Amino acid sequence: xxxxxxxxxxxxxxxxxxxxxxxxxxxxxxxxxxxxxxxxxxxxxxxxxxxxxxxxxxxxxxxxxxxxxxxxxxxxxxxxxxxxxxxxxxxxxxxxxxxxxxxxxxxxxxxxxxxxxxxxxxxxxxxxxxxxxxxxxxxxxxxxxxxxxxxxxxxxxxxxxxxxxxxxxxxxxxxxxxxxxxxxxxxxxxxxxxxxxxxxxxxxxxxxxxxxxxxxxxxxxxxxxxxxxxxxxxxxxxxxxxxxxxxxxxxxxxxxxxxxxxxxxxxxxxxxxxxxxxxxxxxxxxxxxxxxxxxxx
Numbered sequence: 001x002x003x004x005x006x007x008x009x010x011x012x013x014x015x016x017x018x019x020x021x022x023x024x025x026x027x028x029x030x031x032x033x034x035x036x037x038x039x040x041x042x043x044x045x046x047x048x049x050x051x052x053x054x055x056x057x058x059x060x061x062x063x064x065x066x067x068x069x070x071x072x073x074x075x076x077x078x079x080x081x082x083x084x085x086x087x088x089x090x091x092x093x094x095x096x097x098x099x100x101x102x103x104x105x106x107x108x109x110x111x112x113x114x115x116x117x118x119x120x121x122x123x124x125x126x127x128x129x130x131x132x133x134x135x136x137x138x139x140x141x142x143x144x145x146x147x148x149x150x151x152x153x154x155x156x157x158x159x160x161x162x163x164x165x166x167x168x169x170x171x172x173x174x175x176x177x178x179x180x181x182x183x184x185x186x187x188x189x190x191x192x193x194x195x196x197x198x199x200x201x202x203x204x205x206x207x208x209x210x211x212x213x214x215x216x217x218x219x220x221x222x223x224x225x226x227x228x229x230x231x232x233x234x235x236x237x238x239x240x241x242x243x244x245x246x247x248x249x250x251x252x253x254x255x256x257x258x259x260x261x262x263x264x265x266x267x268x269x270x271x272x273x274x275x276x277x278x279x280x281x282x283x284x285x286x287x288x289x290x291x292x293x294x295x296x297x
Contacts, residue, residue, distance in 0.1 A: 031069060031073075032066060034069070034115075035062060035066050036062070038065075038114060038115070039058060039061060039062055039065070041119050041120055042061075042114075042119070042120050042121070043089070043121075044056060044058075044122060046058050054145065054147070055143065056122070056142075056145045057143040057144075060140060060143035060144055061122070061143075061144055061145075064140070064144050065114055068107055068110065068111040068114075069115065072108060072111040072112070072115060073115075075244050076104075076108065076209070076213065076242075076244065076245065076246060077244075077246045078111070078112065078247045078248070078249060079246065079247070079248045079249070080112045080116050080248075080249045081248070081250045081251065082205075082250055082251035082252060083112065083113075083116040083117055083251060084251075085203050085251040085252060085253055085254060086113060086117050086121065086163070086203055086251060087163070087201070087254075088117070088118070088119060088121075089119075089161070090161045091158045091159075091161045091162065091164075091198065091200045091201075092163050092164070092200065092201055092203055092254070093158070093163075093164045093166055093194075093200045093201070093202045093203065094113075094165045094166065094203050094205060094251075095168060095191060095202050095203065095204050095275055095279070096166075096206060096207050096279060097167070097169065097184055097206060097207055097279050097283065098169045098176070098207075098210075099181065099207040099208065099209065099210030099211055100174065100210025100211055100213055100214040100216075100242070101174055101176075101233030101240050102174070102214060102233070102240055102242070103174075104210050104213055104214065104242050104247070105167070105207045105210050106167065108207075108247055108249065109123060109165060109205070109207065110122075110165065112249050113163065121163050122145050122162070122163065123163045123164075123165040124145040124147065124157055124162055124163065124164060124165065126146070126147060126148065126150075126153065126154060126164075126166070127147060127148060127149065128171065128230070129148070129149070130229045130230065131146075134228070151190065151194065154194055155194065155197070155198060158194070158198040158200050159198060168187035168188045168189075168190075168191050168272070168275075168276075169184065169185045169186070169187060169188075170188060171230045171231075172185045174233075175216075175219050175230070175231060175233075176211065176216070177216050177217060177219075178211055178212075178215045178217060181210070181212070181215075182211070182283055182287060184279065184280055184283075187272050187273075187276050189265070189268050189269060189272050191272075192261075192272050193261040193262075193268060194261065195261075196260060196261035196263070196268075196271075197260065197261030201255065201256045202256070202257070202275060203251055203252070203254050204251075204252045204275055204278045205250060205279070206248075206249075206252075206279055206282030206283045206286060207248070207249055208247065208249075208250070208283060208286055209245050209246060209248055212243070212245045213242040213243050213244075213245040213247065214235060214240055214241075214242050214243070215235050216233040216234065216235060216240070217236060218233075218234040219233055219234065220232040220233075220234060248286065250282050250286055252278055252282055255274070255275060255278065257271050259271075
């Protein structure tokens with residue numbers, strides 16, 4: 001068997017008592033006491049200066065999480081389903097679709113793991129190269145646990161029982177135009193080889209709403225190159241500033257594949273397609289449910 005226990009199945013993403021909806025923060029939009037309490041429960045080996053072996057800073061995390069809490073609970077009013085599928089402890093790989101022309105999807109997934117999981121967890125991603133070329137952004141990115149996308153960094157994180165966030169569509173996924181906002185582009189295969197090599201469970205998730213929050217009508221690749229970025233998205237109101245559109249995150253059951261990571265490309269591609277199909281199922285099912293909800297009198 002290539003994958004144990006879960007196979008390919010239609011994920012159940014209907015609302016239940018595990019569905020949480022944002023909107024319970026303080027009057028100022030940010031519950032500082034909640035962020036402080038959750039930071040204290042974050043199971044990271046901080047030293048006396050509040051820094052872990054990777055350079056992740058408790059202070060920087062506090063600043064970022066306060067900002068993310070406002071956007072998560074009040075601006076985007078994120079609804080999160082299936083957070084129980086994210087492992088409370090130990091290694092795990094969150095694998096999902098890109099949604100929106102800027103990093104709203106990644107930031108909200110990181111926020112969900114901090115605000116919804118019990119105990120809270122830090123989801124660590126592999127930052128795009130252009131982010132690490134920007135002095136201020138690179139410092140804050142690394143202080144908050146987001147590192148250059150090198151295989152050795154990802155391997156080490158998982159071997160030390162951390163939570164890794166992966167978007168296999170890469171930059172092509174963020175470049176989707178509004179009509180293609182629910183489509184999935186080709187997935188890279190590196191995440192699968194890494195999961196097999198480190199024996200890490202994959203937790204697929206579907207992210208919905210980002211394409212409406214940043215309705216991209218065109219991408220300026222020339223301007224992006226001049227600015228050291230892959231492209232600059234253009235919206236009907238020109239600037240790629242996100243609109244206050246409700247967002248949804250749906251985590252599905254973990255998928256555990258068997259292998260060493262050294263399999264033939266065709267084998268790896270087959271495993272990748274299983275993960276991609278699961279994510280597509282999540283998105284399609286939730287879209288159908290939203291249509292039915294909209295048609296109710």
